[in-house]
Amino acid sequence: MKKQSFSQRAKKDFRRNRALYLLVLPVLAFYIIFHYKPMYGAIIAFKDYSPGTGIAASPWVGLANFTRFFSGPYFARLIRNTLLLSLYSLLFGFPAPIILALLLNEVRNKKFKSVTQTITYLPHFISMIVVTGMISNFCLSNGLFNDIIVLFGGERSPLLQNPNLYRTIYVASSIWQEVGWGSIIYLSALSGVDAQLYEAASIDGAGKWKQMLNVTLPGISPTIITMLILKMGSLMSLGYEKTILLYNASTYETADIISSYTYRVGLLDQDWSYSTAIGLFNSVINCVLLVISNRLSKKLSDTSLW
Amino acid sequence: MRKKNVLAVILSAALAAATLAGCGGTDNKDGLQTGNSQTGSSQAGSSQTDSTQAETGSQSGTALTYWCELNQNVSANYSNLGETPFGKEWQKETGITVEFQHPPANQGSEQFSLMLADGELPDLLEYAWMNYPGGPEKAIKDGNIYELTDIINQYCPNLRKYLDENPDIDRMIKTDEGHYYCFPFIRGDDRLCNTIGLMLRQDWLEELDMEVPTTIDEWHDVLVAFRDKKGATAPLSWEYTMGSLTSANPFAYAYGTCREFYLGDDGKIHFGPAEDGYKQYLELFHQWYGEKLIDQDLASLQLDQVSAKITSGQAGASIGWAGSRMGTWVNAAVQTNPDFMLVCAPYPTINKGDQPQMGQIDNRYPNQGSVAITTSCKDIEAAAKLMDFAYGEEGHMMFNFGIEGESYNMIDGYPTYTDVILNNPDGWSVAQSLSAYIRGNYNGPFVQDIRYLEQYYTIDTQKESNLIWGATNAAKYKVPPVTPTTEESKEYSTIMNEINTYRDEMTLKFILGDESLDKFDEYVKTLNELGLERALEIQNAALDRYNAR
């Protein structure tokens, strides 16, 4: 009975929305060709891929590549580093643009507001290569940061050589680069909050602080939660670009993360199957995290990605 | 009802298929069209290069594709090796058209790796072939490159002759199975093999009334004097991030060890970083680092920082090449400080008067810039002919000296560079103008000639460098170019990747003091747990096979 109605509905739907489905075809094709087809290629994670024989004909090795990673000497460290770096990025990096947006929202002077916005967007436009180049220069023992440290009575030291400082530098520079840009989305959400609500609140005698808690935050909370879920899903997928440009052997202890390790074994050591296996593991973790956080959010706040 | 259901399924399947086929089709078409228009526009943009290629007039057959990294001194003025006078001359002499492909600087191994992954190879591939994962024999077995024995015998009289006359080289460039796999880069003279060593400020030494240091203790005194009396903030500074320089650390050699494998007195291969000498070296460097005798930014040092420090007097001593470091620095610094002069120092010893034992030395076949013919190559004869040219008399002169009458003249039987090279009218540096005409000043598939070096070095102390740095027994400790078997190679590279990462990390930690040297034994234990013994076993077996070649 149910099946029947499904096929009927489907037929009806196709008849009515044919043009719409046609319209989305190129988009679907794009996803299938550039996202799903490589996923098929990811089966080399279970094979001993060799280019001469090709993906299909390379011999199966089962989970060998995965067990090699799990039992490898760096497994625990890579997981720890990736998780900690992500967590710190989330902990400090996620609220930063929200706070900036809230502060900006309180500015009455239009000119000041737009100048602040423009200037805080600046760093976003600078490429990763340049940003890391600047960081490395500023962190040298005779670099800008050390000049400032000396100014405050500290002692000179090469900052990028200190594994204890690496995460701070990484997270702080990311915030620096993205805080302004990230605030755009919250600012627009803020502009969508109904002005009448504020009026009503102030008539009720609510001060600025109370207004923020009772009107502003609830008003933008769907945006915040959606962004948070999206972030959770990519918690483990820190890119390697910044890491490989910023780390050196003395900071491996805190700096080496899954993606940079994958990059090294996959591209520099030509261990394609192994690196794909690690990448796959990473993707699976992402999905699990995403589903968990989405479910939590659905329960707690009724906001869900799907 | 069931029919309808089936119909729906078929419909959606058809739709999906149409999606894939239709759009895949358009995408591909897009790709092709755009591909064409792209080449069209790039041709328009680079019509000059095209016309120059046409000028070479080699219309015989299709072009061979040739992938190699482009040397920095070439990329300064040319975007393609085929545009250089060298590239044009090579094609003209052999009558073979070559289309060169280059990766971005520092991305060579990434692109090489991806090329191998997709199996779509250029006809000729220049690389450090012993670094192929699994070794050169594996490259042949994987079906990526041709085994060259027959090809060399048939089409390459020049190389055949050279190898017959030099059996020691012949042994180096073969696999254990006796297969040839590449057209090798060969250093034509032992003196070309000592390239890296210590250098320090001669003018400072004279001013401080000190001798060129020869022992560790004397070095300590000199560096302290540089620090205290000359105000050097980083008395000893070199590009730590450059693997070849850090491997050739003269102070580690002094303790009879090094960062790599070496050949011990017992005729077996040893791993330097696991031995007691390495601990002594680390202790020394830890002490020096604490005394601020070594650059505090050690771990991230790169060329630009070191250059700035040396030329501005923040650093007084360095490790490097006589040409690209010493020469460049002296020439740059004398502009602002006419007294500035560097001097080569011998490899230091622990006791005064001892002869230094270990030192940096290349094998005559140094595993770089060697060309293999890939299985994608359709015209093997042309490829072999192109390659063999360099090993003949004419080709040898061209690869090392360029074009007679243009870049060099024969004066009393000695090929002497002209002013085009030594005083370039466009103001190019010697290295840049050399690179336009020859490959002798870096590497490539040919035999390097010492006479290039004799003219390239212009400062007296540079000319002495290979005597001073070469006064060791380095050759005795040098591991010949051995390769693990195909079966062992994956195991070996897995072990060594992890060992090397761990060694790099711990070495720095010991030097910087993040880890106490009391932990050295634990560090050695970890090395063994990572499989060092197995790696040594594989290496020594490979050595036995090499000796049996």
Add this chain to the structure above:
Amino acid sequence: MKIKRSMGERIFGVFNYIILSLIMLLCFYPVWYVLVASFSDSGLLMQHSGLLFKSLGFNTDAYVKVFQNPMILRGYANTLFILVVGVVFDIIMTSLGAYFLSRKNVMFKKPIIILIMFTMFFSGGMIPFYLNLKDLHLTKTLWGLIIPFMISTYNMIILRTSFESLPDSLVEAAQIDGASHFKILGRIVLPLSKAIIAVMVLYYGVGIWNAWFWASAIIRDREQYPLQVILREILLQNDVGSMSAGVSVADQEAVGMTIKYATIVVATVPILCVYPFLQRYFTKGVMIGAVKE
């Protein structure tokens, strides 16, 4: 404001301005540093340590050298090509997807959304992606930097939310008039969404301008390098010589440091210049595209 602001609010207001000014300073200073360093005298810069507020001396040699390098100009041309063609393709494809996802009463919308969203968190990995490009003959061509990156799922979701906020009656009325979906999208939806499209242009544009990794992986002809790959060569290779064609060895050292800074400026300024043109859309406060739902 009719209600008088309380003391606390005023104090907050002052602090707010101070904090925001500090943030501005933090964001601005490093950029300023690079700018003045690029105009400085190289010798002075090398010996200088500490903060830099204005250029040490004034010297434009570095810029002359940068523009003498033929690679830089080629890089500009290539990047411009990828940028223009890429952004057009990106916007078209993203609007198509976003329009579909913003329609109501479409039965297979949900599975399609899931199909699309899944790719944000699960990928085949670098090597399979590359092998796929090669199968499609998209290596060794600039198109390989455009076609595989046409849609960013994140951007598409933002665009969808914006489309959804347009009144349904507009689309319905057009449908009754017999307009096709293509027409509705092109004649009604897009013109009404200029602001968000401007934002998309900026999002995609910045991404394309700054991308380097895939270019360095798939392009084998130096004539086709985009600007960032050349920039990376200059910055990471540490090879001052390669920058300064036509300079003697000594000069190379002398302008070395400033050349790096000048290159950074040259590679960053154009994309910065795009922003003011699009800025009015931001400040209009019409960024309705906030991810909701």
